[in-house]
Amino acid sequence: MTLKIGVIFDKPQVEVNNTIEAKCGDKQKYATKKEICKVLKKRYDVVEIAADDKIINNLIESKIDLAFPLCTGIIGESRQSQVPAILEMLGIPYIGSGILAHSLALSKSMAKQIFDYNDISTPAFQIFNNINDRLDCRLNFPLIVKPSCEGSGFGIHRDSVVYNEQDLMEKVKKLLKEYRPPVLVEEFIEGRELTVGIIGNEDEKIFLPIMEINFDDIPKEFGEFYTFEVKSNFGEKTKYLCPVPINRETEQAIKDNAERAFDALGCKDFARIDIRLRENKPYILEINSLPGLKPQYSDLPKMALKAGLSYDKLIFKIVETAIKRIKNEKEYIVVDSLTDQIS
């Protein structure tokens, strides 16, 4: 019997907050869902299920064997975990990271505390919960001020990098108001920017070729790093070097840190890790536990292509990786009848 996969997608974010950033995000999400369904239909029965207030009934009625949640979520600091939580409650196996890993990965400040504990290299940082917090004098300018629980460059603009305490506190105040606490302040690593894709679990992980993102051709007024403006408007002018020209020792240090970050947060099946290099030392900025999967646009499909994985092959590889993991974990899954169908 053909496996039935439920592709779960977010309802439009503009229904909740009508911003340029939300409009942009909605467009990417819609295109990604459409492409993934097109691929999956070549091999599986596919149903599309919206993450709305009818999701529980729709999931039960759909009788899917496996879910592919594409939901980064809309409201709440653990929004990326909401659909996995519903799926676990219903005993439906799903592709990708679990509730805890998505929550930790979405919260850069939590993730960094775990990286620190595990000796995983990450830029020195401070967490600001309110405007009366004072700057830790061990941090060296320039600093970058970021919302803790966002992605896709939301809240990251050219003026996010600050060179003195007055500008820092102004920016912290602004972000505390716009994004809710905490606000993350990090040392700005002035060096090359790389991203690393991992597919797999435990000792069967594969690394996609590491990609460098180069901002030399971006007009300086939009920032010399991956600001929201660069991410959304300057894809054509951003240079993607893949595989990155890098010495073997540095490559090994990058992979080692990326894998330890993946495992420390308990990620599953696939993820993308953002890194900056300073004097050949890698610093992990964040781990994307549900990285963008839009063909020709998102970083993971670009890197996969360099590894000989077409978009179709990448999506099937992710599905197969999840099925293998679920089979191994089977004894822990509440509703066995669902996993029995995954053969």
Ligand SMILES: Nc1ncnc2c1ncn2[C@@H]1O[C@H](COP(=O)(O)OP(=O)(O)O)[C@@H](O)[C@H]1O
């Ligand atoms: N500590 C840092 N040092 C240098 N650049 C940074 C730092 N933090 C963020 N950036 C820049 O901002 C971009 C977005 O930051 P990131 O933490 O990855 O947030 P997002 O989740 O929005 O991608 C990065 O890709 C990088 O270009």
Ligand SMILES: [Mg+2]
């Ligand atoms: Mg990032």
